[in-house]
Amino acid sequence: MITIKIPATSANVGSGFDSLGLAVTLYNEIHLEEYEGLSIRALDGANIPLDETNLVYTTIKSMYELCGKPFYGVRFGQLNNIPLSRGLGSSSACIIGGLLAANHLMKFPFNKREIIDLAASIEGHPDNTTPALLGGFVASVFDGKQVHFVRQELHVGIKFAALIPPTELETTIARGVLPKRISHKDAVYNLSRSALMSASLATGSYHNLRCAAGDRLHQDYRLPMIPGAERIMRMLDDEGVYCSYVSGAGSTIMAMVPGAQGNSFYSRFRPKMDEEGYEDWKLLMLDADNTGAICVESVPLD
Ligand code: HSE
Numbered sequence: 621m622i623t624i625k626i627p628a629t630s631a632n633v634g635s636g637f638d639s640l641g642l643a644v645t646l647y648n649e650i651h652l653e654e655y656e657g658l659s660i661r662a663l664d665g666a667n668i669p670l671d672e673t674n675l676v677y678t679t680i681k682s683m684y685e686l687c688g689k690p691f692y693g694v695r696f697g698q699l700n701n702i703p704l705s706r707g708l709g710s711s712s713a714c715i716i717g718g719l720l721a722a723n724h725l726m727k728f729p730f731n732k733r734e735i736i737d738l739a740a741s742i743e744g745h746p747d748n749t750t751p752a753l754l755g756g757f758v759a760s761v762f763d764g765k766q767v768h769f770v771r772q773e774l775h776v777g778i779k780f781a782a783l784i785p786p787t788e789l790e791t792t793i794a795r796g797v798l799p800k801r802i803s804h805k806d807a808v809y810n811l812s813r814s815a816l817m818s819a820s821l822a823t824g825s826y827h828n829l830r831c832a833a834g835d836r837l838h839q840d841y842r843l844p845m846i847p848g849a850e851r852i853m854r855m856l857d858d859e860g861v862y863c864s865y866v867s868g869a870g871s872t873i874m875a876m877v878p879g880a881q882g883n884s885f886y887s888r889f890r891p892k893m894d895e896e897g898y899e900d901w902k903l904l905m906l907d908a909d910n911t912g913a914i915c916v917e918s919v920p921l922d
Contacts, residue, residue, distance in 0.1 A: 622715045622724050623918040624650040627755060627909040628702040629709030630780070630874045631747035634833025634865035635813035641709075641747035641868075643759040643909040644780050648702050648713040650676060651918065652721050655695035661726075666700035674698075675711060679718025680725075681744060689730050694721070707868030712748035713913075715739050720915040727774035738898060740767045744873035755912030759818050772822050774908030778862065779890070781875040782893035784902040787846055798839045806836040826862050830877055833863035846871045848898060855896065859889055877905075 626647040632638070651663075658671040658677065660670045668674065672681075673894045676698065684691035702710040719735050730738065732753070737751035746760040746767045765901035817832035819825070842865065843850050856875045867874040886905050893901060 621651060621653045621918050624652070624913065624915045625712040626650075626716050626720075626752055626913040627709075627911075628906075629748040629751045629868075630707070630872075631709065631714060631745075631868040632781075632835070632838065632865065633757075633798060633814075633817055634839075634863060635810045635817055635835045635837075636747070636759065637810065637814075637835070637837040638745040638747055639761060639773055640757070640814060640817060641751040642761055642774060642780075643751040643755045643912060644708075644782070644906040645822050646708065646782070646904065646906055647703055648710070648717065649699040650696055650717045650721065651699075652694055652696035655693050657693045657695075659695040659698040663697045663699040664701070666698070668698055668700060668704070668706065675714035676718040676721070679715050680722040682742075683719060683722035683730075683738070684726065686795045687726055689726055696721075703784055703788055703872075705871075705881065706784050707789065707866065707870045707872045708782065708784075709752055709868065711749040712739070712743055714869070715742050715749060716752045716913050720913055723900055724915055734769045736769070737765065740763075751912070753913050755910045756908065757818075757821050757873075761820065770818075773910045774821065775824070776907075777824060777826065777879045778904040779877045779879055779885070781856075781861070781869065781877050781885060781909065782902075782904040782906055783852060783856075783871075783873040783875065783893075783898075784904065785846060785871050786900045787871045789842070789845055789869060789871040791869040791905065794838075794842050794845065797845070798838055799841070802837060809834065809836045826876075826878070829862040830857075833865045835865065838869075839866045842866055842870045846873075848901070851896075852893070852898060852901070855890075855892065859885070859892075861885075879899050
């Protein structure tokens with residue numbers, strides 16, 4: 621039996637559409653063993669596919685096919701703490717989990733570098749998959765074959781407040797509303813800010829984060845699909861967060877909060893959310909995960 625633990629991720633980080641992402645301390649787990657046939661259990665009752673359309677399963681199977689090895693099946697239980705279709709990397713967690721499982725079961729045909737590339741080719745972009753595997757804050761480019769990336773650790777000076785609405789937002793729908801063309805001005809707006817985001821997180825220049833999270837590539841098109849999101853971002857700004865942005869394709873709004881305010885932030889902001897009609901939104905206070913996904917031998921579930 622192996623246990624794989626994969627962190628949630630928050631992609632785009634405002635201005636870095638399809639390129640910036642970071643890992644946070646919310647984890648999915650997969651408890652898996654070889655088996656003749658297929659058996660999948662949702663350990664927390666989450667509404668995940670329990671048949672051969674399950675993304676962990678399809679990823680494992682495709683890796684066996686890639687290696688030309690016979691595949692007889694697997695049995696696994698999936699613990700889904702990362703909410704589905706909320707822009708916190710639940711699909712990437714399944715892909716990374718499947719890749720690490722297949723690699724372990726096949727006695728390590730792939731190194732980490734190859735897993736990064738395989739994950740991006742399955743997902744289509746590397747901004748969730750790379751930090752899910754490596755942890756930390758990652759700037760990455762997928763050239764169609766290979767991921768070029770820089771990973772850096774995030775430190776205790778920042779807490780992450782994940783504001784998770786009841787609204788699910790499918791990534792395909794959230795990508796479908798994006799414009800096919802953008803102006804040169806908007807391109808400069810984003811590339812300057814994503815460069816500023818990377819440099820500011822690397823150097824602890826957190827005073828830049830509000831400006832650096834500015835975006836004209838995706839947020840304006842997605843925010844109308846997340847009822848209450850624009851208003852809650854204004855409330856966050858008024859509360860003095862470093863910055864807030866649409867996490868991944870949405871629907872979660874992620875705020876970077878000064879580390880010193882981390883604990884008091886929850887006790888101040890949760891009542892405000894309830895007063896302002898956001899009772900059905902969750903507020904999770906998270907830290908950066910600088911470890912990434914892990915895969916360990918473990919005792920059987922039963
Ligand atoms: N960069 C992606 C998007 C994240 O915004 O569509 C979703 O995986």
